[in-house]
Amino acid sequence: MTLIGYADRWEALPGEELGFKVSATADYAARIVRLRHGDTNPRGPGFRAETVADIADRLPAGVQGIDLGSYLRWDPDADFDDGAMMAGLSLWATLPGPDEQGLLCRSDGRGQGYGLYLGADGAVIWRSGAAELRSEPIQPHRWHRVAISRDRDGRIELIVVPQAFVPGRQEHRFVQQGQPAAATGPLLVGAAREASLYRPRGGFNGKIGDIAIVAGRVDPATMAKLAAGTSPDAPAIRWHLGIEVDGRRAVDLSGFDRHGEVVNRPTRGVTGARWKANADRYVDAPDEYDAIHFHADDLEDCRWETSFRYRIPEDLKPGVYAAELRSGDERRHVGFLVTARPGRATAPVALLIPTVSYLAYSNEALEPELLGALTPLRNRHLQAEDYAYLAEHRLLSLYDRHDDGSGRCMSTIRRPNLTSMNPLHRCRLYDAPHQLAADLHLVDWLEEMGIAYDVVTDHQLHKEGAALLRSYKTVLTGTHAEYWTAPMLDGLEAYRDGGGRVVYLSGNGLYWVAALDETGDIIEIRRRGGSESWKAAGGEAIISLTGEHGGLWKDRGRPPQRYVGVGMASQGFDRGAPYRRTPASHDPRAAFIFEGVDDELLGDFPALTLGYGAAGYEVDRVDERLGTPAHALVLASSTGFSDSYQYVREETFFTTPFDGGTVNDEVRSDMVYFECPEGGAVFSVGSISFCSCLSFNGYQNNISRILRNVVTHFSRA
Structure with missing residues (x-):
């Protein structure tokens, strides 16, 4: 791959x-x-972009x-003073090998100093200068207590104690005499050394x-305490990792304020x-959470x-932009968004x-074969070079797993996104x-409709x-608005109930609980209880x-x-389906939605997602028990999904063939419409595929007409 890049902000x-x-x-x-x-x-309009500015014809x-x-x-x-020192820690290894992994190390960057390591075979290794002690391989996914010491004449000691009973292996003690070894550089936990600042080796x-x-x-007395996991007298450092878990600091309780920095x-x-x-x-129970899971x-x-x-020109129109990079025949787009200033709307529609999604x-690099027969359209050859780069550099999503099998719960803006x-x-x-x-697909339609x-x-x-949205008559969502923070939900609800009009053009939206760090660059989730690719461990x-609490917003009440009248019902990957109008669609309250539309089947034509039908991929349904307003009009419902579409697990109490x-x-x-306080309203389609039908037949189709009717009506004073 010749070109790869990212913007410092999105x-x-x-x-x-x-x-x-x-x-x-x-x-x-x-x-x-x-x-x-x-x-x-x-079958669609194809790639459309307009040059805004030339940066350079040649960059090195x-x-x-x-x-x-x-x-x-x-x-x-x-x-x-670590010329003579003792240390103790609890260890729960998940993936020994293929090389040594640093546990507690201090070296000059070339490996000169001392270090506690996990060997490629799972052995715990204590090395000080040329002297080395090695335990038998420990069992992964089990807690062990490890204590080490080094004195000024070069003597080192290693104790490894499994927390769970192991016949004949309740305590391993190793001692060796060597030459004193000087140590310089930072003290690291979870890495062997730094090639340079923040560039670790031996993770x-x-x-x-x-x-x-x-x-x-x-x-000996203090060494015994460290091996037993009890508090030593007058420690030089006592990092408590169950405190300030939201930040980048390892809090030191020794009284010396030797707080550590948590990296990456x-x-x-x-x-x-x-x-x-x-x-x-x-x-x-912070003491029971005194640990960090390093990867x-x-x-x-x-x-x-x-x-x-x-530099974004002052008069540049809000929209979706990219830095287009070209080298030979290769082209790469680094996307970014130019937004309106909060409180200074330039249009009635946002x-x-x-x-966040x-x-x-x-x-995201889920294997195409993951769902087998449910994904007949899968194509593992798409973006082959991109996915090879992601695999090589392990730049994966919250749908993927770490190398040790644990779920990835954090993602960052500050890296390439392919x-x-x-x-x-x-x-x-x-x-x-x-x-x-x-x-x-939606941006193109907005431009086409003027x-x-x-x-x-x-x-x-x-x-x-809500202050962000109050400048607008109407707010349109994207096609897969799945991850929401609590402030986002609060803002949308306050906007809607304060007279705002919401057009929900998504499926599987408002689904997972998400959180952002103080910069907004880091997202965190914990999966539990939904349609998921991994599950958070107990506790x-x-x-x-x-x-x-992470998991589903549904399970948080x-x-x-x-908020939008519909919620996740199913997902499928073979083909979409049309909607069929209901008698409620002829209610006078909905007349503006169907002006100029006489068809009973809506979106009964080719789509750019799944090939056919405006309802598809991931779809949402009404449920009054879960909050759909009693006065909501169900205007249309899809018909004709295959068994590739299965009822979501969070709504299924037993596994059945039905x-x-x-x-x-x-x-x-x-497809739902309902009114809200102060003149607010919601129109929801409950389908990711909906917007992929907008351009069919030169934008002259019933899906395009319905959406234009809604946006036009909602945007009026």
Whole structure:
């Protein structure tokens, strides 16, 4: 791959500057384009973009690397005397090998110093200079207590104690005499060394906790305490990892304020060696959560150098843009959004771009064969070079797993994103656009209809709340607005009930609980109870950034039906279906929606997603028990889904053969309209595929007409 890159932010206001970070093996050209349509399917309008600015005809090549791995680092102060020292920690390894992994190390960057390591075979290794002690291989996914010591004459000692009973292996003690070894550089937990600042080597996979270090002396009584996991007297460092789990600090309780820095956002708020399986929230029992789950493939920031900058002109129209990079025959788009200034609407319509969902799906690399016969359109050859790059550099999404099998619960903006912000992306599960590429179906339609609109984002809604939306008569969602934070839900509800009009053009929306860090660049989730690709471990369903329960908003008492009238019913990957109008569609309250539409079947024609039908991929249904207003009109419901569409697991109490689209009436997409206080209203389509039908027949079709009727009516004073 010749070109890869990312912007330092995904959104910017007019007048602000964006930096673009590029890794290129050859010289390249760059320009800024306004994106209108990305889908290259020949049945649609094709790729549409307009040049806004030329950056340079030739920018120099420069390859930028990616250093993965989370760890804890501390730069020793002048009073820290580790010529003689003892340390104890609890260890829960998940993936030994293929190389040594650093547990607690201090070296000069070339490996000179001391270190506690996990060997490739699973042995615990204590090395000081040329002296080395090695235990037998430990059992992965089991807690062990490890204690080490080194004295001034070179003697080292290692004790390994499994927490669970293992016949004949309750305590291993090893002693060796060597030469004294000097140690310089930072003290690291979870990595062997740093090639340079924040660029780790020898990353660890697993949990480490209960860390205590005694410096300046070695004595048998303290060593016994460290081996037993009891508090030593006068420690030089006592890092408590169950405190301040939302931040980047490892809190030191020694009294010396030797707080460590936690790098690359490992998973925090996880159960430790003392967890009793009674508490399920770290705030209720911090001592039982005194651990961090480190991963050798964690990443918060690639820390690439900026390759070029672009200042957004003050008069640039809000919209979807990209830096288009070209080298030879290769073309790469680095997407970004130019948003309207909060409170300064330039149009009556706002397009709410689901950037939080983009962040969750960033670099999604689920195997196309994952769902087998349910995905007949799968195509593993799509974006082959892109996926090879993602695999090589392990830049995966919240749908994927870490190398050690644990679920990825954090994702970052500060890295290349080859899927959800890529206008040419096609999902391998069903060979069609997803996220930004699918939302451009809607952007293209707005442009074609001549409807003036502003772009606003999930991130802005999270920060500004309802105040962001109140400048607009109408707010349109994207096609897959799945991940929502609590402030986002609060803002949407307040806008709607304050007279705002919402057009929900998504399926499987308002579904997962998400949280953002203080910068907005990091998302965190904990999967539990929904249609999921991994599940949070017991006691670990609480989001570390906020302390709130993860999982589904439905299980938090905030189902999507409460906000937009419909909620997740099913997903399928073979073919969409049309809607059939109901008698309620002829209610005078809905007359404006169907003006000029006489058809009983809606969207009964080709689509750019799944090939056919306006209802499809992931679909939502009404349910008064979950909050659909009693006065809501169900205007149309889909018909004709196959058994590729299965009723969602969170609504199924028993596994039966009767949950497919051919037999279960709950497997459907409902089109809904209802009024809200102060003149507010909601129109929902409950289908990801809906917008992929808008351009059919030169935009002259009943789906396009219905949406235009709704947006036009909602946008009036």
